[in-house]
Amino acid sequence: MSLTLKPKSGATPAAAKRPLAASPGTFLIWGSMAVFLLLLLGVVSSVVVNSFAKEWFDTWLPSGYTPTWYADAWKEYDLGQVIGTTLTVSIAVVGISVLIGAPASYVLARRSFPGKNILMLVFLLPIMMPPITYGIPLATLLTYYHLAPGLTGVILANLVPSIPFVILTMTPFIEQINPSIESAARMCGANMLRLFTRILAPLLVPGILAAAVLVLVRTVGMFELTFLTSDSTSDTLVVALFTAMTGAGIRAQQSVDAMAVVYMLMMMVLLVVALRFVNPTQLVSQVREETD
Amino acid sequence: MTLTGQRPARVEQEEPGNRPALSHRLAERGIDKLLLLLLPALVFALVLFVYPFVYGLGLSFQPKTGGLFGAYVKFFTDPSVRGLDSIWVTLQLALPAALLNVLVSVPIAYKMRGKFRGKRALTTVLVIPITLGTVLTAEGLLNFFGQRGWLNRFLGLLGFEPLQLVQNYWGVLWSLIISGFPFAFLLILSYLSGIDPSLEAAARTLGADWKQRFRRITLPLLAPGLAITFCLTFVLAFSVFPSAILVGDPSGSTRVIAYVAYNAWGQQFDYPLASAAAIVMGAVELVVIVLVLIWRSRMYKGSTGGKG
Numbered sequence: 001m002s003l004t005l006k007p008k009s010g011a012t013p014a015a016a017k018r019p020l021a022a023s024p025g026t027f028l029i030w031g032s033m034a035v036f037l038l039l040l041l042g043v044v045s046s047v048v049v050n051s052f053a054k055e056w057f058d059t060w061l062p063s064g065y066t067p068t069w070y071a072d073a074w075k076e077y078d079l080g081q082v083i084g085t086t087l088t089v090s091i092a093v094v095g096i097s098v099l100i101g102a103p104a105s106y107v108l109a110r111r112s113f114p115g116k117n118i119l120m121l122v123f124l125l126p127i128m129m130p131p132i133t134y135g136i137p138l139a140t141l142l143t144y145y146h147l148a149p150g151l152t153g154v155i156l157a158n159l160v161p162s163i164p165f166v167i168l169t170m171t172p173f174i175e176q177i178n179p180s181i182e183s184a185a186r187m188c189g190a191n192m193l194r195l196f197t198r199i200l201a202p203l204l205v206p207g208i209l210a211a212a213v214l215v216l217v218r219t220v221g222m223f224e225l226t227f228l229t230s231d232s233t234s235d236t237l238v239v240a241l242f243t244a245m246t247g248a249g250i251r252a253q254q255s256v257d258a259m260a261v262v263y264m265l266m267m268m269v270l271l272v273v274a275l276r277f278v279n280p281t282q283l284v285s286q287v288r289e290e291t292d
Numbered sequence: 293m294t295l296t297g298q299r300p301a302r303v304e305q306e307e308p309g310n311r312p313a314l315s316h317r318l319a320e321r322g323i324d325k326l327l328l329l330l331l332p333a334l335v336f337a338l339v340l341f342v343y344p345f346v347y348g349l350g351l352s353f354q355p356k357t358g359g360l361f362g363a364y365v366k367f368f369t370d371p372s373v374r375g376l377d378s379i380w381v382t383l384q385l386a387l388p389a390a391l392l393n394v395l396v397s398v399p400i401a402y403k404m405r406g407k408f409r410g411k412r413a414l415t416t417v418l419v420i421p422i423t424l425g426t427v428l429t430a431e432g433l434l435n436f437f438g439q440r441g442w443l444n445r446f447l448g449l450l451g452f453e454p455l456q457l458v459q460n461y462w463g464v465l466w467s468l469i470i471s472g473f474p475f476a477f478l479l480i481l482s483y484l485s486g487i488d489p490s491l492e493a494a495a496r497t498l499g500a501d502w503k504q505r506f507r508r509i510t511l512p513l514l515a516p517g518l519a520i521t522f523c524l525t526f527v528l529a530f531s532v533f534p535s536a537i538l539v540g541d542p543s544g545s546t547r548v549i550a551y552v553a554y555n556a557w558g559q560q561f562d563y564p565l566a567s568a569a570a571i572v573m574g575a576v577e578l579v580v581i582v583l584v585l586i587w588r589s590r591m592y593k594g595s596t597g598g599k600g
Contacts, residue, residue: 029399040421040470042442043432050435058440104333113322119330122337128523128581130531132550133574134341136557136566137348160340163333192326221425223534224550228557241427242534260431267423275416 044264051257073258077240083266086236088151089226090219093158094212101166102208106200108167109174123164131224134160139228149231157225165218166211173207174200206277213274220270237263352567363568373556375569378549379576385461385536385548386529387580389468393476394522401481402510415481418474429467430538434458437466463539464546468529476525483517484510519588523581530577549573 051069053062073079108120126134138157142148147156177200185199201208226236235243241263244256311317318324355362367375404411421429437443437457444454457463487510495505533550540546553573557566 025399026403029403032396033400036473037417039436040417042436043429043470044420044424046435046442047428047432060442060445100332100336103329107326107329111322111326113327119334122342123333126337126341128527128577129574130527130550130577132531132533132553133570133577134345134348136553136570137351138340138344139557140351140563140567141344141347156340159336163336167333217423221423223426224531227534228554238425238427241431242538245427245431245538257431257435260428264424264428267425268420271416271419271423275419 047257047260047264051254051261053254056254069252069254069258070262072252073255073262076255077244077259079237079240079259079262081233082235082237082240083262085151085154085234086220086266089154089158089234089236090216092155093162093219094215096155097159097162097166097215098208098212101163101211102170102204103196104163105167105170106174109171110179123167126161126164127168131161131222132228135225135228138225142229148229149234150229151234153229154226154234154236157229158219158222160225161222162215162219165215169211169214170204170207173204173210177203209277213270213277217267217270217274220267237266348567349571351564352571353564355564355568363564364572366565367552367568367572373552373565373569374547375549375552375572378547378552379572381546382530382532382548382550382573383576383580385464385468385532385546386526389465389472389529390476390522390526393469393472393525394480394518397473397477397480397521398514398518401477401484402506405481405484415478418477421470421474424471426467426471426532426535427538429470430535433463433467433470433539437463458539460541461545464532464536464548467535467539468532471535472525472528475528476521479521479524480514480517483514483521486517487513516588519584523584526580526584527577530573530580549576 049062050056052065052067054064054066056062104123108116108123135157138160139148139153142153142156147153181199181203182195185195190198220236221238222236223238223242227239227242230236230239237259241256241259244259315324352363353360355366358365367373404414424432435441439454439456443457448454457466491513492505492509495509500508531550532548533554536542536546536548536551540548542548542551549569550573553566553569556562556569
């Protein structure tokens, strides 16, 4: 089965060596895939269409189209400030978590020492726990110390899962670097600082980029932690969207949808950037693409 | 970061005396100044994760009324909190969603693990739902699955009654599948690609048909990956919160535990009760994960043939 899926060039996989009539199993699999993608398309495009709709009641398509909802949403929800906050929070979280996480992942990838397992557990737990579980005590504490609600609180709370995430993402990249390169640098008289800045950092650029981009996507999309620690001036886009959907008062559905489209566009840009640096199918194990 | 400039401990080994220096003996056990690089991350983990967690645990045992276990008693028995129900509601959403996502992903990933045209494009399309996030998915589901949405219009054309697909259990389950399936699929595809294809080729040479190959070769090698994927998808689904409010029925059939915890925290300002709910939530999740990992530890352990 696997062999037929690897045509040398051209030709769709099914048509390569098999007759056109696919087996029921194959049909079922591609069918369910198609249904899923169709639903996804419907879900996304209904938001996009509605954000341009003049009026859309009991019909297949809206009665007319207008771009004014975007201007409305921009004014009504103060999107300029919201997007600014989102960017500030994300960049701060990415910067701090890479600075803190990268050295730690270096040690964890290279050394074994007593208590390493416990340490790994401490770093793994924030990723394995639901954000609400640690978010609620954390938000209570941050409020107690007057760090939340506010920008500082949002950044601190988002760092909790981000630092472990950087550590986990970067460890395989560090393991790929040949330790003898480091030994050679040491022999030539480089100290740790020079070793890090001149040898490791350039070699680790792909790993750092992968970790940074993934943390960025996570932070922009993180709802729970931001929701618990933000106030109206420090809402990120996803929290503002939630507040607009649930908040009191009569709001045009279309302007909420316009904001959703803005969020979606932002995420798409991030996604395109992310996929330039990260191959999502190789997150767990590095596979040689050319193996036949 | 300030510590990186210090010299490695190895320099001190020239020290005179019969016994090697303490730093040297520690270095032999793997403890030297390099470990200081761990310090910033460790401090952050302790201050922002361990300390709040312990604080929350302490807080949950200090309710205003009801003694030591007052908050927990309130969580489980108070008719306005209905904590036990919310645990069941959450599990009824999270377990089917995670199971379905993993089980559906396996055959699709099995079909797709080779190299073929458009694989990158298909993967990109599948990553999109991850980036959409729960809030946007909820908005889309409300539009698409709603009473006057495209799906119900289409069903109307076919002569079916409109279905109530949002503002109830199904809406939340859908949102969990849409956000969870791509994630599960990518992970499983990644694990499957890590399995050395020559193992299966050997089985094929020896005359195994595809059922035998899948059952005897691929599945045992994939089992650890399946367990991890299930755990991660389950964590995602178990912490369902915004979509339970937006496309669900937060006062009834989708009153999930995260909602109960948030309600106690943000609406009633009952911090002990909220902490107790959060702790219970974490505990229930850990029980499920530990059960899965125990199942995993009984399976084949070893290299999957690929690197990683």
